[in-house]
Amino acid sequence: MLQPSFIKEGDKVAIVSTARKVSVKEIQEAILMLEKWKLVPVLGSTIGKELHQFAGTDQERVLDFQKMLDDKEIKAIWCARGGYGTVRIIDHIDFSNLLKNPKWIVGYSDITVLHSEIHNLGVCSLHAPLAIDIHKGTKASMTSLRDILFGKEVEYSISSSKKNILGECQGKLIGGNLSILYSLCGSKSSLDTSGKILCIEDLDEYLYHIDRMLQNLKRNGFFDNLSGLIVGGMTKMHDNNIPFGKKPKKIILEIVKEYGFPVVFNFPMGHIEDNRALIMGSEASLRVDADQVTLKYI
Template structure:
């Protein structure tokens, strides 16, 4: 995998929206953070733009993102928020200049479309908090994004959850939002998981639908030859009046019960306050022990 150059003080970082509409006021705290880091924020034309629920039309969002992709002065593109909409423009984007001069693409949730698609181009991206919520998150979340962008050494140690499947593994870390991974199955953005470590997280889903999505990933071979599974926040899950009978963790364990790879629950990523940055496509080692979990870059 090719890693873009890490940023340095004075570099320009673009803030655009590929999905739901967002105002300049909503990203003001993020702009302050970027400036405190010594970077120069460049606010895209999609900020304050509205077209129904979107940050402008599909073409508005495509053009804004494309401009930032093609501008060599921009060293990172920070997606302002998720919601829905990135999948509507992914096939309209031209990555030819980006592949010659790659830069960091940063975000999570709906931005999983970009993480997956760009992974297939052989370039790393950063799964991390976005301008809409970075100021609401933990200091560890903000620091991890800073460290990822500036190329600092990263290592995560977290307590082990009792239902984790212990073991050690190595591989490229991939994935993101479960609903998005489900939505791109069968497309050219779908990812090959063999020998890799898959991360999943999600928000505001019914438990039966979590099962449906995981069954589909299983049928698409996502767990065949997988090196390890990291489960982040499965936040605000819902059940029907007639209970599904399992919570999200139990659903996941049932899906992967016939596989031998280690499984980590409650990893700090996703729609939670402590949303640590992960460099997608980077080689990591994952040690899952009874007392603790260690993730480090190789």
């Protein structure tokens, strides 16, 4: 895997929106944070644009992202907002210059489309808070973003959940939003999970739909040769009038019970305040003990 160069003070960081509309005011704290880090924020033309729920037309979002991707002075592209829309433009983006001059693509949620596509091209990316998230993110999540971008060694240790499946594994980190991973099945952006550590999270879904998506991933072979599974926030889940009868942890444990790889719940990633940055595509080791979980890069 190609890993982008770490950034340094004075470098330019672009902020664009590949999906939902966003105003300059909504990302003002992100702009100020970059300036505090002595970086130079460069706002894309999609910031402030509006077409219904989108940050401009599909073509406008393609052109904005492409411009920042091709500009050698831009060292990272920070996606401003998720929502929906990245899949509408992914097949119209030319990633050839990313392969020649890798740069960090940063974001999560709908940005899982980009992470998946870029992983299949052999380039690492950064699953991390969106620019619009700065006001609600924890200090630890923002510190993790800064530390990785600037090349500081990062390791995560968290308390172990009673529901975890214990064990050790190693592999490249992949994944992101469960709904997006599900929607990419059958496309060229779908992931090969063999020997890798899959990360999943989701927001605002019905419990039966969590089960349906995981059943689909299982039928697509996602768990057959998986090295390990990291489960982040399963936030604001819904149920029907007739209860589904299982919460996300139980749904996941029933799906993976035949495989034997380690499973971590409550990892700080996803639509939660403590959304730590993860290098997608990087080789990592995961140790799941009864009292502690440790994730470190190799």
